Amino acid sequence: MKYSLYCARCGREYDDTGRRVRCDCGGVLDLRFESSFAPDMAVGRPHDLWRYREALPVGDDVVTMGEGWTPLLPVTFDGREFLVKQEQLFPTGSYKDRGAAVLMTHLHELGVKHVVEDSSGNAGCAVAAYSARGGIACDIYVPEDTSPAKTAQIEAYGATLYRVPGTREDTARAALEAAATCVYASHVYSPWFLQGTKTLAYEVAEQLGWTAPETLVLPAGNGTLLLGAYLGFTELMRAEIVSHVPRIVAVQAAACAPLARAFADGLDDPVEVHASHTVAEGIAIVTPARGWQVLAAVRASGGLFVTVSEQEIVASLRDCCLGGWFIEPTSAAVIAGARRYARTAVVGETVVTAFTGHGLKAVAKIAELVGPL
Numbered sequence: 001m002k003y004s005l006y007c008a009r010c011g012r013e014y015d016d017t018g019r020r021v022r023c024d025c026g027g028v029l030d031l032r033f034e035s036s037f038a039p040d041m042a043v044g045r046p047h048d049l050w051r052y053r054e055a056l057p058v059g060d061d062v063v064t065m066g067e068g069w070t071p072l073l074p075v076t077f078d079g080r081e082f083l084v085k086q087e088q089l090f091p092t093g094s095y096k097d098r099g100a101a102v103l104m105t106h107l108h109e110l111g112v113k114h115v116v117e118d119s120s121g122n123a124g125c126a127v128a129a130y131s132a133r134g135g136i137a138c139d140i141y142v143p144e145d146t147s148p149a150k151t152a153q154i155e156a157y158g159a160t161l162y163r164v165p166g167t168r169e170d171t172a173r174a175a176l177e178a179a180a181t182c183v184y185a186s187h188v189y190s191p192w193f194l195q196g197t198k199t200l201a202y203e204v205a206e207q208l209g210w211t212a213p214e215t216l217v218l219p220a221g222n223g224t225l226l227l228g229a230y231l232g233f234t235e236l237m238r239a240e241i242v243s244h245v246p247r248i249v250a251v252q253a254a255a256c257a258p259l260a261r262a263f264a265d266g267l268d269d270p271v272e273v274h275a276s277h278t279v280a281e282g283i284a285i286v287t288p289a290r291g292w293q294v295l296a297a298v299r300a301s302g303g304l305f306v307t308v309s310e311q312e313i314v315a316s317l318r319d320c321c322l323g324g325w326f327i328e329p330t331s332a333a334v335i336a337g338a339r340r341y342a343r344t345a346v347v348g349e350t351v352v353t354a355f356t357g358h359g360l361k362a363v364a365k366i367a368e369l370v371g372p373l
């Protein structure tokens, strides 16, 4: 498998031991890898994300639970139709399985025996699950106020859970320190995670008859799904499998919007914000490490940012539940953003978005926020 690991800021190359988190200059690391995938290769293969294996820089011994190929379903809000990827249906209940399956396959190939990860919950669940599948010991650091369903899920997979007092950034710091003695299976820093999330683009394109939609509405916390989708559509366009990269509409909670503020001000890096509380815990990221890449991807796609209020998030959560879609509050924030964007969109525009996380992850919070009516 030919690939190289390099710094996205200064270009320096590194050998891949699984242990390097960042460049010495502080920049995040990316992968240089040429996909050799062509649509006819997927014909007759199982319907999971490994049907795009020529687009993934790993070998055949994959750590898998048959994940991927989530349904792309039409769902109507405010009289407008959206195509919604059902990412809440993954084995651990969120799209993070895309990244974790590929990242843990890679670390398993390297012979890694012990990993550490930090998360607002869902990435921790996914890394813990795929570590369990791969026979790898796993320590997960989460903020103290993480939903009990997520912490229970992490521990059920046999991972060791560390609850860290303070902010989400304090949790990330604790994990980074712990990573000095083992491998940091980070959904934010590891470029392998983005190799996994890029399969969303391949699936959407195939589900639309190998075409790209006009618009993609995705969350922007750390931007792990958004960056993966951008990478995937860029690869598909370069290979002339689709004609264009969709316009990316990035959604942040107004209560924590360092990227939306930077975008509005024409800046290349996230701005410092004093975040207030949001029910969308998964996108409450004050200092996204790949923030400049998210801003660059949204700009390059001709896209934009939308911010959503707490009232809009709760209203979308309620509307989704009443429509039969049991999703978690962070996921409802994305739908609120899609609805806000659609008010200005051209009629007939194909807008693809996602239910990113399952409601069973946050039952107590959902009960508090929406029900009973």
Ligand SMILES: Cc1ncc(COP(=O)(O)O)c(C=O)c1O
Pocket: 094, 120, 121, 122, 123, 219, 220, 221, 222, 223, 224, 225, 226, 281, 282, 283, 328, 330, 331, 356, 357, 358
């Ligand atoms: C349910 C859910 N949706 C969306 C996100 C946003 O993550 P990102 O911006 O890294 O794609 C998260 C992150 O934890 C999440 O758990």
Ligand SMILES: [Zn+2]
Pocket: 007, 008, 009, 010, 011, 012, 023, 024, 025, 026, 027
């Ligand atoms: Zn560098």
